[in-house]
Amino acid sequence: MQNDKQKKDGTDALVRHVVRSSPMPEPPADFADNVAMLVSTQEEDAKFEIWLTNAVLLLAIIAVIGMAVASMPPLVDLSRFMGEAPWPLILASGAMLQR
Secondary structure, three states: OHHHHHHHHHHHHHHHHHHHHOOOOOOOOOHHHHHHHHHHOOOOOOHHHHHHHHHHHHHHHHHHHHHHHHHHHHHHHHHHHHHHOOHHHHHHHHHHHHO
16 A cells, blocks of 8 residues: 555656646747737628527427427326315325335
8 A cells, every 4th residue: 555655656746747847838928919810800600500509499499389288188187186186196195105
């Protein structure tokens, strides 16, 4: 166990040394301004992405409405059953919880 800790400490020290001594190039001071100037003349071309997003949103809305319409009859039947006699469902739920 002691050997593993020494091995790990040696590896950590080596990694720290490599990271500290590696030459890291620094970007020029006006790099951000140069990139902003180059990009400012370009128009954003996101027509396909906007069209795709609108299509997906439309499909999602249709799916939600379709699922809501499809689930209405069982919910109506359940609410009618609960309104007439909620005790069988309550007793059945209690029996399932007792198991």
